[in-house]
Amino acid sequence: xxxxxxxxxxxxxxxxxxxxxxxxxxxxxxxxxxxxxxxxxxxxxxxxxxxxxxxxxxxxxxxxxxxxxxxxxxxxxxxxxxxxxxxxxxxxxxxxxxxxxxxxxxxxxxxxxxxxxxxxxxxxxxxxxxx
Numbered sequence: 001x002x003x004x005x006x007x008x009x010x011x012x013x014x015x016x017x018x019x020x021x022x023x024x025x026x027x028x029x030x031x032x033x034x035x036x037x038x039x040x041x042x043x044x045x046x047x048x049x050x051x052x053x054x055x056x057x058x059x060x061x062x063x064x065x066x067x068x069x070x071x072x073x074x075x076x077x078x079x080x081x082x083x084x085x086x087x088x089x090x091x092x093x094x095x096x097x098x099x100x101x102x103x104x105x106x107x108x109x110x111x112x113x114x115x116x117x118x119x120x121x122x123x124x125x126x127x128x129x130x131x
Contacts (some may be wrong), residue, residue, distance in 0.1 A: 013066040015084075029044075038123055039121050040121075040124060042075060042080060042119070042121075042122045043117060043119045045116070045117045046069065046073065046077050046117075047113065047115040048069050048114045048115070049112070049114075050064075050068075050111065050112050051111055051112075052112055058099065062097050062112055064089050064116055065097060065112040066097055067113070069097075072117040073090070073093055073095075074086055074090065076088075077089070077120055079087050080120065084124055085122045085123060088121070088123075090116075090120050091119050091121050092117075092118070093116065093118050095114060095116035096114070096115055096116060098112070098113045100112075103112060
């Protein structure tokens, strides 16, 4: 039994060896900090707070706040394209939604806060094209 396992392990290693020796194509890796020539990484951190309406379902209000955050995040590329870039692509997006209760003298006030970060790969315009 042990010898068949050893033979199987050797066989798998021999099969995998040619695959490991091949050079993989260079794929841009934005997460490791590598940059594509002519591209820069741009990161924006945003926060959105809205008061909770006690007459409406809280889960629906959280979804609406998250949707507003994603609209803001998506608009970041539009803003960058209008000002300094010829291309922009979102490469990473994080978000976090919280229901925050603030005590007051007459009870509580609740807010929904959505915050996060959008990271974009941006190809800048030529210097002579910038205003």
